[in-house]
Each structure stands twice: as C-alpha cells, then as structure tokens.
Amino acid sequence: MNELEAEGLTLLELTDRLLHRGVVLTGEATISVAGVDLIYLGLNLVLSAVETIEQSKRKTA
Amino acid sequence: MTLLLHAIADHALPDRPPGLRGAALDFVSAGPVGVWASTVDTEEGTRDDAFDHHRVVEAICARQPCLPIRFGTHVADAEAVRALLAGREESLAGALARVGRRRELAVTLLWLDAAARPGRGHAVVGPPSGRAFLERKRAAYAADEERRSAAEAFARRLEAGLATEQADVRHTYCPSAEVALSTAILAPAGEAEVMKERAVRVASGLTGVRAVVSGPWPPYTFASAT
Numbered sequence: 001m002n003e004l005e006a007e008g009l010t011l012l013e014l015t016d017r018l019l020h021r022g023v024v025l026t027g028e029a030t031i032s033v034a035g036v037d038l039i040y041l042g043l044n045l046v047l048s049a050v051e052t053i054e055q056s057k058r059k060t061a
Numbered sequence: 062m063t064l065l066l067h068a069i070a071d072h073a074l075p076d077r078p079p080g081l082r083g084a085a086l087d088f089v090s091a092g093p094v095g096v097w098a099s100t101v102d103t104e105e106g107t108r109d110d111a112f113d114h115h116r117v118v119e120a121i122c123a124r125q126p127c128l129p130i131r132f133g134t135h136v137a138d139a140e141a142v143r144a145l146l147a148g149r150e151e152s153l154a155g156a157l158a159r160v161g162r163r164r165e166l167a168v169t170l171l172w173l174d175a176a177a178r179p180g181r182g183h184a185v186v187g188p189p190s191g192r193a194f195l196e197r198k199r200a201a202y203a204a205d206e207e208r209r210s211a212a213e214a215f216a217r218r219l220e221a222g223l224a225t226e227q228a229d230v231r232h233t234y235c236p237s238a239e240v241a242l243s244t245a246i247l248a249p250a251g252e253a254e255v256m257k258e259r260a261v262r263v264a265s266g267l268t269g270v271r272a273v274v275s276g277p278w279p280p281y282t283f284a285s286a287t
C-alpha cells in the first residue's frame with residue numbers, strides 16, 4: 001500500500017476518534033472549532049490534514 | 062478564560078505534561094475521579110488544537126490510566142467540572158477501571174475495486190425509462206447488500222483471528238464507498254503492539270480489500286461510562 005494513503009487513513013481514523021468519540025460530558029452542547037460546525041469540521045479537518053501531508057511529502061521529495 | 066477538558070483519571074500527578082499550546086495542565090478532583098484540563102482563552106479551537114489535545118491525552122495515558130474526553134469540551138471553571146461529574150463519579154470510576162489502562166487499535170479495510178464500481182449518479186444512456194430506473198435501483202441495492210455481507214464476513218474473520226471478546230471490538234460496516242470496514246479494537250494492557258502485529262497478519266489475509274492498521278491510541282472508542 002502507498003505509504004501516503006496509509007498515513008491519510010490513519011489521520012482519518014484518529015480524527016474521527018478525536019471529534020466523535022471519547023467521554024461525552026456536556027450532552028448536546030455545540031462544540032465549535034474555528035467557527036465551523038463540528039460535523040463538517042471532521043471532514044474538512046481530514047481533508048486538510050491529508051493535503052498537508054501530501055504537500056510536505058512533495059517538498060521533501 | 063475557559064477550561065478545555067482532556068481526560069478523566071483517578072488522581073493528580075506531580076509530573077504533569079504541558080497542556081494545550083503549552084498551557085498549565087490542571088487536575089479538578091471530584092470524589093473517586095477527576096478531570097485533566099487546560100486553561101485556554103477561547104472556546105474556538107483549530108485543527109492543530111485537535112491534534113494537540115491528542116498529544117495531551119497520550120501524555121496523560123503514558124503516566125496513568127485515563128479515559129479520553131471528546132475534543133472541544135469546554136466548561137467555565139472547576140465548579141462547572143464538578144457539576145458535570147456530579148452523580149456520574151462511580152460509573153466513570155468503573156469505566157476507568159475497565160479500560161483506563163488499555164489501548165485502542167484501528168483496522169481500516171479498503172475495497173480494491175472501489176474505483177471501478179459505478180457511482181449512483183452515473184450517466185444514463187438512452188431515453189429516460191421508469192423500468193430502467195427501478196432496475197438500476199434494485200441492482201444498486203443488491204450490490205450494497207452484497208458489500209455489507211462481505212464486510213460482516215471480514216469482521217468475523219478479524220474477531221476470530223484476534224481472539225478478542227465481542228465487548229472489545231466495535232465495527233462500522235461500509236462507512237463510505239471506498240471503505241469496507243472500520244474496526245476499533247481494545248487491546249489488553251501491555252499487548253497493543255503484539256495485537257497490532259496480529260491484526261496486520263489477519264487483515265492482510267483477507268481478499269478483495271487492503272488493510273491499514275493504526276494506533277495504538279488512548280481508548281477513545283471505549284471510553285464510556287454507560
């Protein structure tokens with residue numbers, strides 16, 4: 001498997017855990033991250049993280 | 062100022078890792094448990110903050126059993142933390158005893174033929190036809206069912222190969238067109254790396270998919286008081 005693809009998937013799995021799992025203490029409280037709704041942030045964050053990795057890989061290649 | 066909560070543990074530590082963005086990390090005690098928290102100046106976080114929260118949780122987990130708290134949980138002050146924990150201390154202490162020392166692995170299985178599979182919105186050739194539309198719907202439904210059955214079979218193979226208890230595995234079947242299975246595994250304390258190697262071996266023997274095994278991480282998926 002492409003190392004970059006594996007790294008992106010690992011980030012995706014970790015991001016899902018950070019944003020959607022773990023002990024919930026505040027019920028349905030809205031959590032904002034940089035003003036973006038959390039549900040949408042998850043996807044954006046993963047995409048951004050993967051893009052960042054790709055960019056850094058290109059720079060070091 | 063606000064407190065960003067990181068993890069639940071049962072006692073404070075003299076050796077404290079730095080909190081979010083290097084802030085002081087404080088322990089708010091509430092009976093048999095307490096919460097590690099960073100004092101930050103805003104409730105708005107960034108992408109880097111999410112991963113820094115992970116770093117803090119990892120550092121705490123390296124020092125003592127803990128339950129990660131979902132990223133982005135803010136409260137006003139220590140009294141607000143105690144109010145949130147009120148009535149839940151015993152169940153959280155129980156969860157801490159069950160999973161606090163353990164580590165989580167992730168197994169992601171990707172379909173090898175995902176790119177070749179037609180999407181739902183693919184072009185239709187010829188004049189519109191109600192019958193053709195229904196046939197396409199039926200074929201798509203059957204294909205989805207087939208995928209789901211295959212994903213469930215992969216999950217059973219993983220469980221058998223890893224010899225884990227059902228309570229220590231959580232599967233998400235076909236979460237996207239590319240992913241057949243996303244599985245969280247709770248590894249026994251001290252055995253995460255051995256279990257990871259075993260997961261790689263088992264997953265690499267599955268046909269029609271390729272596997273990525275990630276972690277070990279703090280037990281995010283299994284940190285629940287219920």
